[in-house]
Structure formats: C-alpha cells, structure tokens
Amino acid sequence: MTGTEIPEDHPRYASLLTRHRIEAGVEKGITSKQGLIAQGRGEAFDYLLGERTLPSADDAARAAAATLLSAERPVFSVNGNVAALVPAETVELAEVVDADLEVNLFNRTEERMEAIATHLREHGASEVKGLTGDGEIPGLEHARGTVDADGIGAADVVVVPLEDGDRAEALAAAGKTEIVIDLNPGSRSPRTAAIPIIDNVLRAVPNVTAHARELADASPAERRAIVEEFDPDAALATAERAIREGSFAADEE
Numbered sequence: 575m576t577g578t579e580i581p582e583d584h585p586r587y588a589s590l591l592t593r594h595r596i597e598a599g600v601e602k603g604i605t606s607k608q609g610l611i612a613q614g615r616g617e618a619f620d621y622l623l624g625e626r627t628l629p630s631a632d633d634a635a636r637a638a639a640a641t642l643l644s645a646e647r648p649v650f651s652v653n654g655n656v657a658a659l660v661p662a663e664t665v666e667l668a669e670v671v672d673a674d675l676e677v678n679l680f681n682r683t684e685e686r687m688e689a690i691a692t693h694l695r696e697h698g699a700s701e702v703k704g705l706t707g708d709g710e711i712p713g714l715e716h717a718r719g720t721v722d723a724d725g726i727g728a729a730d731v732v733v734v735p736l737e738d739g740d741r742a743e744a745l746a747a748a749g750k751t752e753i754v755i756d757l758n759p760g761s762r763s764p765r766t767a768a769i770p771i772i773d774n775v776l777r778a779v780p781n782v783t784a785h786a787r788e789l790a791d792a793s794p795a796e797r798r799a800i801v802e803e804f805d806p807d808a809a810l811a812t813a814e815r816a817i818r819e820g821s822f823a824a825d826e827e
C-alpha cells in the first residue's frame with residue numbers, strides 16, 4: 575500500500591504514512607505548502623480522537639453514502655491534500671456512487687490544477703473536472719469561487735474534504751448539500767455541513783465507499799431513513815466530547 579519504508583507494525587504507522595504522502599505530494603507539485611500546515615492541524619486532532627473512526631463518524635459515513643447514492647448530480651471536490659493522501663480511494667468512491675471528480679483549490683494555479691488532474695488519472699480517473707473554470711460560487715472573490723459550471727456549479731450534493739470555512743459556507747448558501755470530512759469538530763466547515771464526518775480522510779473515504787456498496791440495493795425510502803436518523807449536531811458534540819474526555823467516552827453514546 576505504501577511504497578515507503580515504514581514498518582506496518584510501527585505504533586504511529588498511519589501518522590508516518592500520512593506525513594510521507596503529504597511530503598511526496600509537495601514534491602510532486604500536488605500539495606501546497608499551506609497543505610503541510612493543514613496536515614499538522616489534522617494530525618493533532620486525529621491524535622486527540624484516538625486515531626480511529628468514532629461510532630458517530632461511522633454513522634455519518636453511512637448517511638453520506640445514502641445521500642450520495644440518492645443524489646442527482648453528486649460531485650467530489652479534490653484539493654492537494656486529498657489528492658496526495660487518498661487518490662485511488664477517491665476515484666473508487668466516485669465510481670461507486672457515480673459522482674464527478676472536480677479539482678478545487680484554495681490557492682488555484684494552473685500548474686497545480688493540471689498536476690492533480692494528471693495524478694487522479696494515473697490512479698484510474700477517466701474524467702476530471704475543474705480546469706474549465708466557467709462557473710462561480712456566489713459570495714466569494716473570483717479566485718476562491720471559480721468552479722466548473724457543469725461540475726460543482728450544477729451539483730446538488732458536494733463532498734468537500736478539508737474545506738476552508740468561507741467556501742463551505744458559500745456552497746451551503748448556494749443550496750448544495752454538503753458532506754464535509756474534517757478532523758476538527760470546531761472548524762466552520764463541518765459546522766456548516768449537512769453531514770460532517772469527523773474522521774481522517776484516510777479512513778473516511780474508504781468507509782463511505784464500503785457503506786455505499788452495502789446500500790447499493792437499498793430502496794430510496796431506506797436511504798432516506800438513514801439520512802433522517804443522522805443528527806449532525808449530535809455527531810459534532812460527540813466528537814468534541816471524545817476530544818475533551820478521551821476518545822473512548824464516545825463509545826458509550
């Protein structure tokens with residue numbers, strides 16, 4: 575899985591693997607230097623959460639899968655950290671739920687857009703959106719709000735892992751149903767989301783895919799019930815409690 579020299583039984587294996595992938599992403603021109611800082615922030619929260627998927631995050635992943643399967647035009651937004659950490663897993667999820675992939679960068683440069691699109695194609699993507707940039711999210715300055723009109727511009731459901739708070743708010747204001755993957759339950763992006771998944775993208779993306787495979791034959795009513803039962807505020811509160819009281823406190827809820 576890695577191509578690195580990190581032994582799998584190392585106690586901090588996941589964290590070292592993540593660092594290695596992000597570093598390689600920067601070297602390949604996929605991840606920005608800002609992305610390194612975002613990674614450090616994420617790692618601290620993952621440590622506090624016990625570096626595992628909380629039961630409430632698993633519920634969120636299931637609700638996300640049900641939402642994606644029921645969507646008309648789902649889009650998975652890919653930034654430099656996501657491309658470096660989970661390229662093949664992202665392509666796989668998009669295939670399973672029939673979503674488009676769109677490169678969407680906070681610091682948009684043509685070089686990085688191209689590098690990420692190429693990287694995703696090397697990991698099996700047939701089509702990657704984002705390079706046309708003929709649409710915009712209202713309420714954001716041009717560089718931050720540029721999207722593809724037939725991608726995020728036309729989407730009803732958007733998966734936005736590690737998204738900046740302003741953009742997450744603008745997407746919600748534009749009427750998109752947002753699925754946010756972020757390790758910090760206090761960050762604005764998950765607080766804006768219809769479905770916040772407080773988990774590491776390394777675990778969350780394959781987990782949503784596994785739930786989507788399981789729910790592929792579920793009826794629309796069954797999927798709706800899963801989404802309705804999910805309570806985003808409770809999921810955020812559980813993750814916060816896990817951080818304050820130790821991650822295993824969340825198992826009791």
Ligand code: ATP
Pocket residue numbers: 611612613614615616617619655659736737738739740755756757758760761762763764773774775776
């Ligand atoms: P906001 O403006 O929403 O308050 P922020 O300024 O806290 O956001 P950024 O630094 O822009 O956020 O983005 C980094 C976010 O991504 C952090 O919330 C961090 O926890 C999260 N993050 C970093 N790495 C991962 C990862 N591997 N999996 C999930 N989330 C991650």
